[in-house]
Amino acid sequence: MYTLVVCLVITITLWFLQGQRSAIRRNGKRLPRPPGTLPLAGNGIWFLQPRHKLLDWFVRCERLVGFSTFEISVPSLPPGIVINDPANVEHVLKSNDIFIKGEFFRIRSWDLFGNGIINADGELWKIQRKAGLRFFNNANMKILVEDVLPPILADTEESLDNASRQGNVMDLQIVLLDLTTRLMGNIAYDMDMPASLPFSKSFDFASGAIGERFQNPFWKAKEFILGASLRKAIFDVKIFGSSIVSAATQKRKVKYGSSENNIAKNSNPVQNNLINSLLDHIDDHQVVADAAMNYLSAGIDTTAQSLTWTLYLLMRHPGAQEKILSELRSTFAGAKDDLPLSFDTVQPSYLPYIAAVFNESLRFYPPVPVELKESTAETTFPDGTWLPKGSVVMWATWAMGRSKNTWGDDADEFRPERWLIAGDEYEALTLKTMSAFAFPVFNGGPRACLGKKMAELLAIHVIASLIWKYDFAEVFDKETMPGETPKERRSQNSLTLPMEGGLPCYVRRKDSRPGESL
DSSP, rough: HHHHHHHHHHHHHHHHHGSSSSOOETTBBBBOTTTTTTTTTTTTTHTOHHHHHHHHHHHHHHHHHOOOOEEEEOTTOEEEEEOOOOOHHHHHHOOTEEEEOOOHHHHHHHHHTTTOOOTOOOOHHHHHHHHHHHHHHHHHHHHIIIIIIIHHHHHHHHHHHHHHTTTOOOEEEHHHHHHHHHHHHHHHHSSSSOTTTTHHHHHHHHHHHHHHHHHHTHHHHHHHHHHHHHHHHHHHHHHHHHHHHHHHHHHHHHHSSSSGOOOOOOOOOOTHHHHHHHOOOOOOHHHHHHHHHHHHHHHHHHHHHHHHHHHHHHOOOOOHHHHHHHHHHTTTTTTTTOOOTTTTTSTTSSHHHHHHHHHHHHSOSSSSSSEEEEEEESSOOOOOOEOTOEEEEEOOHHHHHOOHHOOTTTTTTTOGGGGGGOOOOOOEEEEOOOOOOTTTGOGGGGGOOHHHHHHHHHHHHHHHHHHHHEEEEOOTTTTTTTTSSOOOOOSSSSSSSBBBOOOEEEEEETTTTTTTOO
């Protein structure tokens, strides 16, 4: 028994020490470590904190070291570094053969994402990306904006109208999630897919639990005892993914005949949805199901959450709302009830202020706040940091978006104007282009987000429509006293950035009671 205890202590000690025995160097010297780094535990205490505290820690570290790379050690995590310099981020994102998701990421996310594009590297990733490129083309984006979105947005507005008439509090995050879920279901999978489906709740639960695995080094022990709910949620997600593939396969057989040889490549952009594109490129239906769920997650959650944070910021910055209305009145002179929105008129260059608002919201609340890669070979960063094979590199998009080195001393202020270039009296405002490596919200390099264009067009359309027709008033928690500045809302534990507790608010249609405010 004594020998067993000694072996266990030694094993645990070596496990804790693995991140503190790294060969990582810059100019032959060890990298600095964050203040408060502990013996054995390293920086692991911060990773056990609630997620919003971990994100704040990344910001404090960035404020202390700026663009300087620093080393971290976390029990169960291979030796690793945190980068803030855009040049170093560029080195990672452009070196897709050196920096991959790796085993550390894949082990934690495998049961939810399987062989989908979020987990995939190498040829499997290339095949799924090729299928995605075929779907995310201008023709399909035009169909999305002009044909698929309007009736779904009309249903959303009906819900908002009912809440306005009845004076009810509504959770705007749920409303927007339903919109993006139905939209992605229709255009990508030819299915009406409301967010109220049991799958949605299962996926949200699983995403939160999987996200916790990246912070809690004892996740296996916890799930061994308390993991039944997670296993059930993942099972439900897998079943739903398989049903998407089965339904699509059946439709293809009905249309083209039961023989696989008769299932022609679909060239009609209206019918060339994502699931057909995946089936055209991948023979293994389980991989197709994994890929479908990966794309679905990326398409609905991140967009809905980004819109939620944007409207939250607009509620707290009414001046920005007025500038949106001013841009809409100027651009669509004479418009009354409905704006003449189309594929051409929701381009960022056409409504630059709304695009700037969305970018500024993404700067504060990036859908994926922390990124992680694993090195497959030794490499040297532009700043001279030498990283051995098998090391981990992290960057917090959340902290980079708050960097005063990049954004100036007013980095903590919500100021959409930072994204605009003022013209002279004969020229309109133009949208400023920011390097994907200083603003890596949509990633960059070979793994640049395929859905960026879709997210931008959808955001501009929805923001324009809702701000044009409705006033929103945030419902504060009971602890907020009258006249007191309300606390900043925070995210819940997840792989992405859902708002904790949703976004409860009152809504009023602008033409319902003229002159009366919420």
